[in-house]
Each structure stands twice: as C-alpha cells, then as structure tokens.
Amino acid sequence: MTRFVVVPQWQGSPAARAMQLVDGAEAIAGDLPRSACVRVDVPLEAGDALGTRVHRLSTLQQTRARIDDLLASETDRIVIVGGDCSVALGGIAHAAARNERLGLVWFDAHGDLHTPDSSVSGAFAGMALRAALGDGESSLAVSPGIAPSRTVLVGARDLDVAESAFLADTPLARLDAVDLADTALADAVSQTDADAVWVHLDLDVLDPAAITGLTAASPFGADPARIVAALAALRARVPLAGASITGFAPASAAAAVDDLGTILRLVGALA
C-alpha cells in the first residue's frame, strides 16, 4: 500500500503567493482516499532564520521533526504531498536509511541547488536538492547525502549562476523535459548503481500550458503524458522507494479543479 503524507508547508518557498501552497496540498489531499492519507501539522507562523541565511528556518525544522517522527514507524511506501519542494527531504532521508544506494530523480524547472551562502532569496526550496545531496544547512540536509552520481535532474531550465557553476563541476545527470523520450529516464537511472529510486516532482517542471496553479511558471516545460510514460518505464526497471509531489499553488478553489485531473494522473504514476 502507498501512504500519502500531506505536508502543507509554505515556509520554504520564495514566492509572494507561497501560502497558496497550503491550499494546493489540501486540494490534492481532498481527492485522495482518506484512509491512505496522514497529515503533518505545519506551524502557522512564518518562523525565524535563527541567525542563518535560511529564511524561516525555525518552522522548517519543526515541520521536519514532525515528518521524521511520523516516518520512523512507517513501513508502507510513502508519497509526500507538498507544499514547497523542501518537504521531500524527510522522505528522502527515510528512504536513504533503508536503501544503501538510493538514487534520486528531481523533476523541477529550477535547480534547487543553492547553499545558504549562494542563495539570493534565502528560500529553502531553492536549496532543497542541494540539501538532499548532503550540503548546506546541517539541521535539514540528508546525511549522508545522496551521491550526485546517482542523481538525475529533469526539466531544469531556470537556473541561477551559482547553480550552473555547481552543475559544471558535479557528476549529476541532466535530462531535458520537453522531448523526454519514454525510456530516457529509465536509461539514465539504470546507468547509475542505484538499487532503488526516490522521485521528486515539482509541478513547475510541467509546461505552463498543462497547469495553471504554479507560483513561478517557466516556459518550455514537460507534457504530463510524457512524464507518466517516463515514470512507468523507470518503475519497470528500478524499484520506487518513495516519491514527493510539490508546488501546487492554485489561485482559488475553482482554479484548483482545472488542474487536479493532471495532478492526480501524476500522483497515480508515483503511487
């Protein structure tokens, strides 16, 4: 069985409309079987940086502690429903503790490869993949981190200078999302020595024509049907350790309905 862990956290997001991520998580959860869902309470307040360069670090730490507590006794495969991107980290840490050579697929328009020092926004979502690799704010990073050589970044097209510089020096595979061939992702993960894989999907990897409820839509994104096909091919080859789906920020309840069909197809491909 798959357990859906719903984490309506907005505090990691750089967006002005960040709090709509709470509505997005609730909207997705509302369409999932209630008995398969568990909710993580997220503090209502923004939180404090605690003297670091990570905005709202105190609330991010509280949410993470609650995710870690919940997952400690979880034996089902989990799909984390966000919220902002950084809700994935508790799940990745949980899966990494159970799979020695965990691979990571990160679907995102952005790189999320900042450290607190390189980030301009201070938003932890923009540091989330880097934290999965074990770098940055130590209270939130996965430790030991996922090896970059077992990591595939898909659809990133909105990279900051420091992120491009990091990628130039790091053995992390990249795939373009626009023409994602059915087996390209399965091939890329098979070429690593990963024994299982965590799939993270920020919905902003999608083309803006396919979804409206994004805080920072970026052109030239993926067709949802191609992602579904790529995930099926991947799962035929490498066991799925768990998944996260994040970044849904609908402007209204009515607008959410327009996107939910697409989102639920993607959730289905990850469950």
Ligand SMILES: NC(=[NH2+])NCCC[C@H](N)C(=O)O
């Ligand atoms: N997963 C995301 N929405 N990431 C947005 C990151 C945007 C920008 N690179 C930043 O660090 O602020």
